[in-house]
Amino acid sequence: MKNWLPVFRYLLRWTLLVLPLSVAAGSAVALFLWSLDAVTDVRFAHPWLLYLLPLAGAGIFFLYRWGGKQADAGNNLIIDEIHEPGAGVPLRMAPLVLGTTLITHLFGGSAGREGTAVQIGGSFAEGFARWLRLDKEDRSVLLMVGIAAGFGAVFGTPVTGAVFALEVLTIGRIRHKALMPCFMGAVFADFTCSAWGIHHTHYHIASHQNLPFYTLLATSIGAGVCFGIASRLFSELSHGIKRIAAKVVPRPEWVPVAGGLVVIGMAALPGMTDYLGLGVHNPDPAAVTLVSAFHEGGAHTWSWLWKLLFTAVTLGTGFKGGEVTPLFFIGATLGHTLAVLTGMPVDLFAGLGFIAVFAGATNTPIACTLMGAELFGGEYLLYYAVACFTAYCFSGNTGIYLSQRVSLSKSGEMLPGKTLRDLRK
Amino acid sequence: MKNWLPVFRYLLRWTLLVLPLSVAAGSAVALFLWSLDAVTDVRFAHPWLLYLLPLAGAGIFFLYRWGGKQADAGNNLIIDEIHEPGAGVPLRMAPLVLGTTLITHLFGGSAGREGTAVQIGGSFAEGFARWLRLDKEDRSVLLMVGIAAGFGAVFGTPVTGAVFALEVLTIGRIRHKALMPCFMGAVFADFTCSAWGIHHTHYHIASHQNLPFYTLLATSIGAGVCFGIASRLFSELSHGIKRIAAKVVPRPEWVPVAGGLVVIGMAALPGMTDYLGLGVHNPDPAAVTLVSAFHEGGAHTWSWLWKLLFTAVTLGTGFKGGEVTPLFFIGATLGHTLAVLTGMPVDLFAGLGFIAVFAGATNTPIACTLMGAELFGGEYLLYYAVACFTAYCFSGNTGIYLSQRVSLSKSGEMLPGKTLRDLRK
Numbered sequence: 001m002k003n004w005l006p007v008f009r010y011l012l013r014w015t016l017l018v019l020p021l022s023v024a025a026g027s028a029v030a031l032f033l034w035s036l037d038a039v040t041d042v043r044f045a046h047p048w049l050l051y052l053l054p055l056a057g058a059g060i061f062f063l064y065r066w067g068g069k070q071a072d073a074g075n076n077l078i079i080d081e082i083h084e085p086g087a088g089v090p091l092r093m094a095p096l097v098l099g100t101t102l103i104t105h106l107f108g109g110s111a112g113r114e115g116t117a118v119q120i121g122g123s124f125a126e127g128f129a130r131w132l133r134l135d136k137e138d139r140s141v142l143l144m145v146g147i148a149a150g151f152g153a154v155f156g157t158p159v160t161g162a163v164f165a166l167e168v169l170t171i172g173r174i175r176h177k178a179l180m181p182c183f184m185g186a187v188f189a190d191f192t193c194s195a196w197g198i199h200h201t202h203y204h205i206a207s208h209q210n211l212p213f214y215t216l217l218a219t220s221i222g223a224g225v226c227f228g229i230a231s232r233l234f235s236e237l238s239h240g241i242k243r244i245a246a247k248v249v250p251r252p253e254w255v256p257v258a259g260g261l262v263v264i265g266m267a268a269l270p271g272m273t274d275y276l277g278l279g280v281h282n283p284d285p286a287a288v289t290l291v292s293a294f295h296e297g298g299a300h301t302w303s304w305l306w307k308l309l310f311t312a313v314t315l316g317t318g319f320k321g322g323e324v325t326p327l328f329f330i331g332a333t334l335g336h337t338l339a340v341l342t343g344m345p346v347d348l349f350a351g352l353g354f355i356a357v358f359a360g361a362t363n364t365p366i367a368c369t370l371m372g373a374e375l376f377g378g379e380y381l382l383y384y385a386v387a388c389f390t391a392y393c394f395s396g397n398t399g400i401y402l403s404q405r406v407s408l409s410k411s412g413e414m415l416p417g418k419t420l421r422d423l424r425k
Numbered sequence: 426m427k428n429w430l431p432v433f434r435y436l437l438r439w440t441l442l443v444l445p446l447s448v449a450a451g452s453a454v455a456l457f458l459w460s461l462d463a464v465t466d467v468r469f470a471h472p473w474l475l476y477l478l479p480l481a482g483a484g485i486f487f488l489y490r491w492g493g494k495q496a497d498a499g500n501n502l503i504i505d506e507i508h509e510p511g512a513g514v515p516l517r518m519a520p521l522v523l524g525t526t527l528i529t530h531l532f533g534g535s536a537g538r539e540g541t542a543v544q545i546g547g548s549f550a551e552g553f554a555r556w557l558r559l560d561k562e563d564r565s566v567l568l569m570v571g572i573a574a575g576f577g578a579v580f581g582t583p584v585t586g587a588v589f590a591l592e593v594l595t596i597g598r599i600r601h602k603a604l605m606p607c608f609m610g611a612v613f614a615d616f617t618c619s620a621w622g623i624h625h626t627h628y629h630i631a632s633h634q635n636l637p638f639y640t641l642l643a644t645s646i647g648a649g650v651c652f653g654i655a656s657r658l659f660s661e662l663s664h665g666i667k668r669i670a671a672k673v674v675p676r677p678e679w680v681p682v683a684g685g686l687v688v689i690g691m692a693a694l695p696g697m698t699d700y701l702g703l704g705v706h707n708p709d710p711a712a713v714t715l716v717s718a719f720h721e722g723g724a725h726t727w728s729w730l731w732k733l734l735f736t737a738v739t740l741g742t743g744f745k746g747g748e749v750t751p752l753f754f755i756g757a758t759l760g761h762t763l764a765v766l767t768g769m770p771v772d773l774f775a776g777l778g779f780i781a782v783f784a785g786a787t788n789t790p791i792a793c794t795l796m797g798a799e800l801f802g803g804e805y806l807l808y809y810a811v812a813c814f815t816a817y818c819f820s821g822n823t824g825i826y827l828s829q830r831v832s833l834s835k836s837g838e839m840l841p842g843k844t845l846r847d848l849r850k
Contacts, residue, residue, distance in 0.1 A: 001760035006834075007818055007821075007836050010835075010836040010837050073558040158807060159794065161805050161808070173598070173601065175598055175832075176596075177598075177839075178818075180814060187807070187811075366588065370793070374807075377803040378797075378798035380799070381795070385583075385587070387522060389608055392604075393605060407600075410435075411434070411435040
């Protein structure tokens with residue numbers, strides 16, 4: 001019995017720490033998802049709102065200038081604070097990112113939602129840790145819980161949320177240090193979010209009998225390479241646009257204005273409004289969406305590239321929301337295209353792309369394999385792993401979170417202590 | 426392009442290294458599984474073979490004395506060699522463990538099969554690495570591939586095999602260093618094994634509608650605690666029997682003889698022959714088996730404890746085969762009992778016990794969660810994680826592989842560099 005007491009104490013303590021944080025974060029994520037749906041509906045009802053996107057961009061810029069430059073680092077700041085506790089994650093990050101994400105989506109920017117959820121979780125965690133005067137070690141675990149809670153709640157995938165928080169910090173390593181706290185956080189936050197009446201989109205991959213086994217495997221590997229290259233293209237393009245915009249545009253507040261104008265210009269091309277906003281649903285049944293990509297004829301050959309461009313411009317010029325839902329969209333539509341080219345089932349390859357482009361861009365192959373099982377069922381687990389692991393290998397030593405630590409390069413070298421940002425210098 | 430060349434080279438090199446190893450290991454595992462079925466059938470046809478178990482134990486003892494004491498360390502030797510390359514894993518470990526496992530099963534010892542498969546994989550890997558004069562680093566990766574290949578092939582679960590090999594080395598950490606080599610090894614070995622016509626047992630968990638959500642969750646947590654305690658009981662009892670037998674029995678060759686006599690004595694009690702051997706199938710349709718535990722009425726209240734005792738005695742006194750299939754049996758029957766007590770679905774709780782007792786005894790919660798998805802489908806992934814993570818917490822700082830390194834205690838303390846063996850001193 002004496003051996004179990006420390007475990008009981010450990011679990012009880014963390015349950016008490018995690019529960020209020022996750023309920024708060026889950027509720028805030030529910031509010032966020034509800035408002036996101038609402039603003040998206042408003043945009044669909046009033047398509048002219050897109051023309052105000054440049055103005056909205058300038059608004060976001062000034063909100064962050066007023067709210068403190070530090071919060072602008074977003075997910076990277078949270079990752080940095082977990083590795084090397086510093087000035088902390090400001091509490092106002094939560095309302096700032098929530099508000100600016102809603103602005104981005106209301107005016108048609110192509111962005112996601114997980115960045116917002118993770119930053120809500122992270123800033124609540126920091127506020128809570130400070131209030132309880134937790135030490136560095138506990139504070140860093142609680143920040144990981146914040147990531148897990150935000151991620152688990154926003155996509156309704158608690159197991160993935162927990163493993164993602166453990167895997168995303170350092171490329172090539174999972175540490176179980178925060179396993180139980182993160183898992184509890186993700187589960188509680190997901191429950192809270194559901195209890196507020198939030199429903200998550202369901203994706204369905206049918207059970208395909210008699211698929212040619214070796215062809216399917218070889219195609220999954222090939223598709224995994226393409227997914228990895230697409231992740232890399234997205235990461236490089238977002239970082240590149242940010243860098244180039246800072247050089248070319250004379251004043252920083254004009255960067256989002258320019259970004260908004262580019263988005264308006266691209267959206268003027270025929271059929272391009274499908275790539276605005278979140279992209280999960282669309283009142284137009286003929287539109288390309290994340291959901292339609294799982295059905296025959298639900299995406300065009302280059303849908304993935306257009307979504308990639310729209311999102312890289314939107315996020316690279318300072319709009320807010322996160323990259324993950326657009327990465328799902330890019331992956332699912334690229335998977336759709338590859339399935340059409342190779343005669344493979346569209347729903348399966350849309351699913352593989354969904355998780356694998358995300359795995360490549362965030363360097364979290366194990367979390368994304370689990371996500372496949374959590375979202376689409378376990379039947380194709382082998383192919384989820386094939387696609388995610390291959391995409392991880394081929395996404396290069398880069399990713400969307402430049403503060404990620406690198407313990408291992410993609411060609412197997414050990415690189416202890418570096419960040420992705422260091423590797424880019 | 427220049428950035429992808431090292432990745433291509435890395436993957437090509439490891440494909441060439443892994444492919445022949447996995448084909449060889451997968452073929453040897455196929456031979457092993459085929460022979461295991463054959464000797465199990467012989468035993469069912471000739472139940473009197475059980476009376477020769479003590480003699481068989483002495484035979485195994487002398488085979489290992491003749492074959493080299495080192496090979497007797499089995500899985501622990503492989504784990505040690507990966508962490509700190511030393512004298513190496515002898516090639517004769519493969520035939521020795523294969524032969525002695527078949528002897529154990531022919532005469533009715535209660536044992537598993539994954540130890541045998543992992544040791545075949547490990548000794549082939551070492552032989553191969555020596556033949557190619559690989560350096561320490563590559564040799565250690567290849568040994569991990571051997572574990573992944575053996576595990577993936579023996580259970581038909583390549584994704585789990587790969588993650589298990591990465592997670593089992595150190596409690597509380599997964600390193601992706603060998604991610605792709607291990608995954609390729611597990612997939613190739615599994616394919617090879619299947620190509621030889623080996624079929625794996627299928628387990629089925631039905632889709633239960635309208636389960637009371639919070640009750641199910643709370644029951645899964647409670648069951649997870651029980652599964653963790655059962656893992657711990659099993660580990661402690663196996664190690665304890667080994668220690669006590671060495672003290673009480675005057676000569677070491679008498680230890681397996683005594684073990685065999687105890688097994689015969691226990692099997693003489695009514696209904697106890699179900700717990701002999703592997704326990705997956707039984708020609709008697711009324712017998713308790715791993716498969717029957719998934720059906721109503723397919724296990725008795727104390728089946729799990731009996732299997733635990735039979736296996737701890739068998740393996741603790743020097744018989745061979747491995748612990749994992751008995752752990753599946755213990756978990757599935759304990760899950761069955763808990764489901765009956767709480768009114769929960771029997772198949773679901775048998776499945777939870779199947780993976781969670783294993784997770785607790787080997788300290789690999791993430792691999793075992795994946796195993797749930799790979800064997801039973803993804804619908805109950807949340808509960809797989811709940812059961813496995815909880816069992817991992819409550820199995821204590823112990824496990825069946827005493828060479829496992831501990832980077833983290835179950836109550837959250839960092840313990841770098843220690844092995845489980847050190848913690849027991």
